[in-house]
């Protein structure tokens with residue numbers, strides 16, 4: 029029988045399993061019967077690893093990192109395989125594994141520090157700090173990135189205090205039911221001791237950690253080192269949503285800036301929803317035209333949906349022309365019931381918009397074949413309440429995004445012109 033090769037696209041949980049196998053802390057995936065090689069891909073069909081069977085042995089070769097793997101928890105520096113780490117470890121050193129499953133406390137650091145400097149531990153020593161990261165964290169829980177940031181600080185502290193002991197940090201994907209056992213970790217790193225840090229805590233500390241609620245700053249500071257307390261604070265403070273409304277003439281640059289803004293927010297881990305003009309007109313406002321009444325209905329609908337998104341902590345970015353002050357005011361009112369509202373006037377001069385005429389609509393409007401065209405035969409009421417005024421003949425897309433984000437993050441300020 030000739031050898032068969034195949035490609036398998038993996039879902040999130042299976043990808044985590046593949047990651048653990050590549051890190052050397054989980055079993056290699058089982059090859060289907062009669063198949064001698066498998067290329068594993070993510071759902072975007074990016075080849076990630078190839079498994080090959082020779083005799084009874086399956087070897088797994090990494091091909092490319094996950095396309096979606098970004099952020100501190102995916103830093104390649106802490107995603108090194110156990111065999112690579114083992115190859116660097118000094119032979120004869122005492123090896124320990126410390127497993128971090130929740131934010132490191134001051135107590136965890138003290139306990140680990142004591143262990144590292146204990147006279148019972150032969151020098152030189154090595155501690156592999158394994159931080160277990162999960163791709164799904166419920167609201168209010170510490171994200172994988174937050175856990176890694178706090179653990180990084182803890183490791184930096186331990187390195188400072190540890191004499192003759194290396195402290196190595198690795199991130200291992202995990203979810204309930206898929207956490208590597210203590211034995212697997214011990215075997216992977218050649219360690220004799222595996223400590224589950226949060227298991228070692230004294231009972232009172234465990235209870236205090238569980239009982240901690242929002243606004244108990246003093247207790248949080250007593251229990252946690254500053255880096256952990258910061259992450260805790262961020263997780264316990266619900267993300268406040270925002271509605272960002274970009275208004276301006278057709279061709280002023282609203283959609284271009286809105287799209288760039290949404291990608292930037294997503295890169296930064298914020299849930300951002302684009303209420304794209306065309307999609308809104310196609311779905312939410314199908315059948316509406318460009319009379320004053322129809323435009324006001326369109327903009328109010330956008331405001332309603334945007335406010336719902338923001339009410340649940342998301343950032344809604346909408347970019348209709350929104351030429352009338354009354355309906356912009358309605359959006360502001362709806363949004364501000366639950367969230368922050370930022371009005372951005374994309375104030376590119378009409379002559380420039382008309383010269384751009386991407387869709388040829390200005391030419392048609394001038395020729396009279398499109399009635400009620402904003403700026404030509406229908407008014408645009410210039411906002412007097414914009415938080416930010418951007419003229420795209422002077423501000424690049426990237427700068428526009430930076431300026432909007434500064435306003436969104438800074439809170440209410442006086443109107444800024446660029």
Ligand SMILES: Nc1ncnc2c1ncn2[C@@H]1O[C@H](COP(=O)(O)OS(=O)(=O)O)[C@@H](OP(=O)(O)O)[C@H]1O
Nearest residue numbers: 278279305318323326348349350351399400401402
């Ligand atoms: N009469 C008239 N006036 C203005 N614009 C017109 C008109 N007819 C069609 N279009 C196209 O529709 C887009 C504007 O739709 P909006 O939903 O953003 O308009 S509004 O806020 O309801 O006024 C606008 O898209 P953008 O260029 O993206 O702004 C135009 O391409």
Ligand SMILES: Nc1ncnc2c1ncn2[C@@H]1O[C@H](COP(=O)(O)OP(=O)(O)O)[C@@H](O)[C@H]1O
Nearest residue numbers: 277278279280281282283284285420423424425
């Ligand atoms: N600084 C800028 N910001 C936004 N768009 C710009 C800028 N400079 C040039 N443009 C161009 O202007 C056009 C604006 O179109 P679009 O974003 O669809 O506008 P609108 O959504 O307001 O109708 C695009 O072709 C874009 O590439």
